[in-house]
Amino acid sequence: MKSRSLLLTNIGQLLTLRAPAIESGPRRGAQLKELGIIRDGSVLCLGGKIVSVGLTKDALRDPWIKKRRKQLDEIDCSGKVVIPGFVDSHTHPAFVAPRLVDFEKRIEGATYEQIAAAGGGIRSSLEGVRTATKAELQARVLDALRDMAVHGTTTVEAKSGYGLTLESELKSLEAIREAASRWPGSVVPTLLGAHVVPKEFQQCSQKYVEMVCNQMIPQAARRNLAEFVDVFCDQGAFTPEDTEQIFDSAQKHGLKVRAHMGQLSPTALAPFFRFRPASFDHMDHVSDEDIRKLSRLDTIATLVPGANYFLGLKAYPDARRLIDSGVAVALATDYNPGTSPMISMPMATSLACTQMKMSPAEVISAATINAAWALQIAQRKGSIEPGKDADLAVFDVQDYREISYWFGANRCQITVLQGIVGSSQ
Numbered sequence: 001m002k003s004r005s006l007l008l009t010n011i012g013q014l015l016t017l018r019a020p021a022i023e024s025g026p027r028r029g030a031q032l033k034e035l036g037i038i039r040d041g042s043v044l045c046l047g048g049k050i051v052s053v054g055l056t057k058d059a060l061r062d063p064w065i066k067k068r069r070k071q072l073d074e075i076d077c078s079g080k081v082v083i084p085g086f087v088d089s090h091t092h093p094a095f096v097a098p099r100l101v102d103f104e105k106r107i108e109g110a111t112y113e114q115i116a117a118a119g120g121g122i123r124s125s126l127e128g129v130r131t132a133t134k135a136e137l138q139a140r141v142l143d144a145l146r147d148m149a150v151h152g153t154t155t156v157e158a159k160s161g162y163g164l165t166l167e168s169e170l171k172s173l174e175a176i177r178e179a180a181s182r183w184p185g186s187v188v189p190t191l192l193g194a195h196v197v198p199k200e201f202q203q204c205s206q207k208y209v210e211m212v213c214n215q216m217i218p219q220a221a222r223r224n225l226a227e228f229v230d231v232f233c234d235q236g237a238f239t240p241e242d243t244e245q246i247f248d249s250a251q252k253h254g255l256k257v258r259a260h261m262g263q264l265s266p267t268a269l270a271p272f273f274r275f276r277p278a279s280f281d282h283m284d285h286v287s288d289e290d291i292r293k294l295s296r297l298d299t300i301a302t303l304v305p306g307a308n309y310f311l312g313l314k315a316y317p318d319a320r321r322l323i324d325s326g327v328a329v330a331l332a333t334d335y336n337p338g339t340s341p342m343i344s345m346p347m348a349t350s351l352a353c354t355q356m357k358m359s360p361a362e363v364i365s366a367a368t369i370n371a372a373w374a375l376q377i378a379q380r381k382g383s384i385e386p387g388k389d390a391d392l393a394v395f396d397v398q399d400y401r402e403i404s405y406w407f408g409a410n411r412c413q414i415t416v417l418q419g420i421v422g423s424s425q
């Protein structure tokens, strides 16, 4: 796969998400609505990078472009919307089978905890991953990445977490790495060995935490298999004390941290701030005091409404309260077999609009530039600006608000992944 020299012209609405005058970190409050829209825009990409961004008429007058126009692959985007490729900053793609029994049981009224107690939930995915070959897992991950790109996603954070033995967690991370090498987009790998305590450790969960800290994290770090360590810190998963212990180990081995927080129950965030987590994800339950503290930090609150939707919950994370208090929020799919089998970022944005009352402008910032901040790659990703990676999504709509409006339909026509063009048609 080789990146091409690309010239996109006549773009109806080009959403640059360029930095506001004073760029000081992730977008907060009213900044989320600043999409940096250029009408009749143009983008030039060379060598997998964005080189220039502006009006089509200026691009076509540019002497450098004029001279080489025949060698450029030109894409006419008349009547279309171009946005930075979506950054899906929270996914669990390393699994083998859908969880159809959970799906049916939940419809019949069983709760998350009841399904887990009956042998469903995360634990039921373990056997498939433990017995799968690396090649099988790699194929699953690659299928998901390709499907995501068809819906406009160009960067994906991918967690392990359905093996929960040293061997199968490392196998999952290797499968993610191999899938990433076959996909032109960008993948950020995360070790989620602390997803749930596996059955064989149920009576001695501290031993499992020690295994995560003393074996999984050091080996994943030494072999460069993960950039982040994640912990599911909640009722029925890991305690705040476990989480601190795991974060300590991650820090000692040079890995950054993020955590599933406040999905099922409130957890005080203060003990974790010293680790400078990139992101706290879910955040259905969070106190006013923690919101005040978060509003002064670059830690992102990543909201994943797909999980609330699929679990049939009436309540969603209170995005308005977070945004209006100055917390930087991002949106992600939480793609996983149990609670959010959703690969589509446009669908995540639609749910955020209708269920969490985010505006169609806010959801775009949350799903691109702030999601890049959540992965600490905002210097390369999340906006269409010279010097950044050539990651673009072309939507066959006249107005960017239609991306969230036409829910359940895919309006993404072309995805550019580091200068490589993929098409859904």
Ligand SMILES: [Zn+2]
Residues within 6 Å of the ligand: 090, 092, 260, 334, 336
């Ligand atoms: Zn998750």
